[in-house]
Amino acid sequence: MGPSGSGKSTLLHTAAGLERPDAGRVALGDTDLSAASEDQLTALRRSRIGFVFQSFNLIASLTAEENVSLPLRLAGRAPSAAEVQQVLASVGLEGRGRHKPRELSGGQQQRVAIARAMITHPEVLFADEPTGALDSTAARSVLELMRSMADQGQTIIMVTHDPSAAARADSTLFLRDGQIVDHLTGADTAAVAARLVSLEA
Amino acid sequence: MLRLAWSSFTERWPLFIGAILTVTLGVALVQSSLLLLLAAAAQQAPSGADDVTALQLAERSLVAVTVLAVTLAFAAFLAVFIISSTFAFTVAQRRRDLALLRLIGGSHQQVRRLLVSEAFLLGATGTLIGIPAGVGLMHLQAALMARLGFVPESFTGHWHWWILGVSIGVGLGLAVTGVLLAARRAARVAPLEALRETGAATRVMTRGRWIAGTVLVLGSVLLIGLAGVGGPAGGQAMAMLVSVSAAVGFTALSPLLVPFAARLIPARPGAVLAHLAKANLRDSVRRSASTAAPLIVLVGLVLGQSTSLLSFSAAAQEELRNSTSADLVLTSAGPRGLETVDGTDGIAHLSIETSLPISVTTGTGEMAFTEIGRALIIEPERYSRAHPGSTTIGQLPAEAAIAGPGALGTPVGSTVGIRIGDIDLGERTIVDQVPPTIAGGAAVLLDADSVAADLQDSGQTTTFITLEEDAKPSEVVDRLQGFGTVLTFEEWLTSSAAAGTTTSASILLVVMGLGGAYALLAVVNAVVIAAGERRREFAAARATGLTRGQVITMALIESSTVTAIGIGLGVLAAVGTLLAVVTTTTATLGTASISVPWLLTAMLIIGAFLVTALTSAATTITGTRQSPIRLLQSRE
Ligand SMILES: Nc1ncnc2c1ncn2[C@@H]1O[C@H](COP(=O)(O)OP(=O)(O)OP(=O)(O)O)[C@@H](O)[C@H]1O
Numbered sequence A: 001m002g003p004s005g006s007g008k009s010t011l012l013h014t015a016a017g018l019e020r021p022d023a024g025r026v027a028l029g030d031t032d033l034s035a036a037s038e039d040q041l042t043a044l045r046r047s048r049i050g051f052v053f054q055s056f057n058l059i060a061s062l063t064a065e066e067n068v069s070l071p072l073r074l075a076g077r078a079p080s081a082a083e084v085q086q087v088l089a090s091v092g093l094e095g096r097g098r099h100k101p102r103e104l105s106g107g108q109q110q111r112v113a114i115a116r117a118m119i120t121h122p123e124v125l126f127a128d129e130p131t132g133a134l135d136s137t138a139a140r141s142v143l144e145l146m147r148s149m150a151d152q153g154q155t156i157i158m159v160t161h162d163p164s165a166a167a168r169a170d171s172t173l174f175l176r177d178g179q180i181v182d183h184l185t186g187a188d189t190a191a192v193a194a195r196l197v198s199l200e201a
Numbered sequence B: 001m002l003r004l005a006w007s008s009f010t011e012r013w014p015l016f017i018g019a020i021l022t023v024t025l026g027v028a029l030v031q032s033s034l035l036l037l038l039a040a041a042a043q044q045a046p047s048g049a050d051d052v053t054a055l056q057l058a059e060r061s062l063v064a065v066t067v068l069a070v071t072l073a074f075a076a077f078l079a080v081f082i083i084s085s086t087f088a089f090t091v092a093q094r095r096r097d098l099a100l101l102r103l104i105g106g107s108h109q110q111v112r113r114l115l116v117s118e119a120f121l122l123g124a125t126g127t128l129i130g131i132p133a134g135v136g137l138m139h140l141q142a143a144l145m146a147r148l149g150f151v152p153e154s155f156t157g158h159w160h161w162w163i164l165g166v167s168i169g170v171g172l173g174l175a176v177t178g179v180l181l182a183a184r185r186a187a188r189v190a191p192l193e194a195l196r197e198t199g200a201a202t203r204v205m206t207r208g209r210w211i212a213g214t215v216l217v218l219g220s221v222l223l224i225g226l227a228g229v230g231g232p233a234g235g236q237a238m239a240m241l242v243s244v245s246a247a248v249g250f251t252a253l254s255p256l257l258v259p260f261a262a263r264l265i266p267a268r269p270g271a272v273l274a275h276l277a278k279a280n281l282r283d284s285v286r287r288s289a290s291t292a293a294p295l296i297v298l299v300g301l302v303l304g305q306s307t308s309l310l311s312f313s314a315a316a317q318e319e320l321r322n323s324t325s326a327d328l329v330l331t332s333a334g335p336r337g338l339e340t341v342d343g344t345d346g347i348a349h350l351s352i353e354t355s356l357p358i359s360v361t362t363g364t365g366e367m368a369f370t371e372i373g374r375a376l377i378i379e380p381e382r383y384s385r386a387h388p389g390s391t392t393i394g395q396l397p398a399e400a401a402i403a404g405p406g407a408l409g410t411p412v413g414s415t416v417g418i419r420i421g422d423i424d425l426g427e428r429t430i431v432d433q434v435p436p437t438i439a440g441g442a443a444v445l446l447d448a449d450s451v452a453a454d455l456q457d458s459g460q461t462t463t464f465i466t467l468e469e470d471a472k473p474s475e476v477v478d479r480l481q482g483f484g485t486v487l488t489f490e491e492w493l494t495s496s497a498a499a500g501t502t503t504s505a506s507i508l509l510v511v512m513g514l515g516g517a518y519a520l521l522a523v524v525n526a527v528v529i530a531a532g533e534r535r536r537e538f539a540a541a542r543a544t545g546l547t548r549g550q551v552i553t554m555a556l557i558e559s560s561t562v563t564a565i566g567i568g569l570g571v572l573a574a575v576g577t578l579l580a581v582v583t584t585t586t587a588t589l590g591t592a593s594i595s596v597p598w599l600l601t602a603m604l605i606i607g608a609f610l611v612t613a614l615t616s617a618a619t620t621i622t623g624t625r626q627s628p629i630r631l632l633q634s635r636e
């Protein structure tokens, strides 16, 4: 968490290998992302890293199923229909597979995006304000989905503005002016909000 | 990849219509011109035709082949040019999609393969429509060529099955090569670009554009300088080339030139919409450059070619007037009986000149080279009196010839072989030459005594007549009526200038027609794609307080400004040709002779503004129909 412009997105992009740090090292497991070539990073995106963003970034011309199976197809492996169904079901979208993104609500589109990120069973799922474009009901159900994924052992790194979203995390880092300035573990909404207010002051 | 290409193809087809249509037009034109070219080259004289008729037919089919070859070349050039720029624009508009593909694990190669597969589908669709369209076009083109007199009425192209292979190859080849460069650049897109709301301003001015643009523009300047020393024929060719190379050069540099020109256009302080439109133009360099490019090519090509054509035909007429001394001109079939006119009442002097088609062979053995041309049968002494300053030879031996005004590569002292079909006019030594002219003309001048009289009778004879001081022209005219058509010198000048320009005029017609069709496609395509991609931007502008009418006005100002800039640069390219015309005519005539097609210029400019304004208004009106809030809320 952190005020606008504090460097949250930048930190996330750097951690995910989308931007290269000017100094320092980024390691995913024992792979050095800051030294990886473009091709190695492409391979990583296919297998070990997943992304979810505020805008859902689905491909408008493909159905939900096709969007979800695309990363594996790009990796040269066509997933079975059952596999795609199962991932879609795990995000609560049974029976929606044949819809195009524009026929789905915002919350549903974000679930498709999560399913697309999850089909490769990534080691880390990066999420930049995944609920930023959703109404509160849809936001809550997406957060619940992510929480249950985390409970099943999925590592998720999420950037958010919303203290109640941060409160669902196991641990919260605070940024200001490009620096990590604080760290809370298992805090509730009120505690996160108070810390944020003190940072913005 | 093909599956993904197919889905984006079916989903976003409006984006691709322009690309498909350009491929269709390219395939149809290449196929039709190629089939007709083969038919024209294979034309045979009817059996039993005499040698002169056969050679005349060969002469005509050579012109037909030239016109078709020029059509083919221009069609191919414009197809490559417009297709690659259409594809480049289509690809650029989809950068965000491509970045997204990279974000979820797509490699460089996969992005490239996707674009090439798409181009393949577009090419296949374009080819599928282009082949039958080409068959229709072939009949149309043959009819047009017959009307212009290049081919007999009975002339038709013949369908060959192998042309299918050529057309498919052309269609797919054009589409795939057209996209390769754009695909290579697009494949380097960074995944992060998918996350930027407004696609990052990518560098439009590539190194390739810099090099191509600079070389072509400098080349045009060089051509303007060289046109003066290239002789009449070389100067004409160079002058015509100037506007082509300048227009393409400006197009390559358009991402630089268009925003720069936009900066120069004044906007009244306080005119909010105009300022907004100017800011948009400078900001979306690719969009404005893509709209201006086809206009530059269209205006540069059409105005450049027509200006040089008109100017050179005026110059040719001027030259003919200066180099001929006559009061009346008699045209007849062969010189039979004209000798009897000489010295009769009222006629001071005459020069009988008969034109015959010939084949000229230069060089010997391995190096021998035969060309179809014209021989002018003259009496040297009379010829030099009717054409002051041409030649001074009084008597021409039978085995000699003079290099004519349209001679190429036959210097004094060289030997040429002259034949008409099976009739051999012998090996002749070039003993003199008349100055080359802008209008061109005969390759050799032969003495009337050295050519059999019955052969001369199958030619076309022009007799230049000078009257005595006190002669009554009408009486002389009456006396001559029986021999052929009599015109005053001025009347004859006008009619011969008109006849001399049909070949170039038809080539011009072809260039204008083709250029116009392609440019129209490309401009409409650019405007439609741009407006489609700008729905959100328009919605944002309306949410900021602009009315729908103001948004439409803003888009109109933008498209009109780009049109003005495109036309301006095209005119600049045409001015290059005009300068080359000045240097060429000054070098050959002593004075500059220029003639500008003002009506055509005005029509072209008004037409261009109308087309862009209408397209822009129509697309903006449909693009702003939805309420802005709805548009802004739906993100995908
Ligand atoms: N560690 C850093 N060093 C230098 N510059 C940084 C650093 N972190 C962020 N920046 C710069 O700060 C600017 C804002 O960063 P960023 O977009 O990451 O902020 P943010 O916290 O995501 O803001 P928002 O909440 O509005 O999305 C960017 O231009 C970025 O380059």
Ligand SMILES: [Mg+2]
Pocket (backbone or CB within 6 Å): A008, A009, A010
């Ligand atoms: Mg951010």
